[in-house]
Amino acid sequence: MRDHVEASTGLWLRRWSAGDVRAVLTAFADPLMRGQASEPVTSADAAERWLAGQSERWRDGSAFAFAVVDGRDTVLGNVAVGAVNRRHATGWVSYWTVPAARDKGVASRACRSLARWAFDDAGLFRLELGHRVNNPASCAVATAAGFAVEGLERQKLEYEGVRFDV
Template structure:
């Protein structure tokens, strides 16, 4: 299975490695990243644990996380798919970008590339993702990556005692690729 692919000119997706620990630690130092993980990544040891988890998921075929990097191999973000239902070939997509990489189209390009890879390599048919409805930037990423809005899951998430609605998006292997003219 390919573990490196070109997402767009100057943007690559590659498998995470232990040499990315400092970049992971720096990314998770951003308060916006607080809810992206179940265990805080607040130390170099925690960054190594996060990277080890990504590697273990990859090796087991349960999930595939890619570092989004530029031509100089600087980490700009993450695009990942977790296989949630092998029988029905369904995956759950997640993504994030570093503070300096936001609002540049990196997440949507990475997600488009990840989706195509997910359909071609592990053979998934349906990809899903969700975002808090108070996160319009994440919604723009999902739509730009070809994920159709499928509905609202009421009060699905709870952070610091506050419940949030989640907008669900889906993309099928048979959907028109968003980079291709209709």
């Protein structure tokens, strides 16, 4: 499977690497990123563990995460297909961007490219993408990336003890 994908002019998807510790730590310092990882990413050690987890999941085929980078290899965000189910050829799309990349179409372009990669390279048949209903920016990303609304999942996600519809 390819581990570099051109997302659009000047935008690339590449596998995360051990050299991305500083970029990961900076990204997770954003208050909007709180709760987006299984453990807080507040130290270099935590960033290293986050990166190691991405690599491990790639190797075992359970998830495929890409750093979204510009032409200078500056990390702008992350797109991933997780919860990969090989029996049914399905996966769950997730994404985030750093503050400087928001409202510029970066996440939607990256998600479209990720979807093409997932179908063409990873052999998946169906991708699912869910966002909290109280997050209109994430809804706009999903819509711009071409994902269709199929319904509402009541209280699917939990963040800090609060359940959210998706």
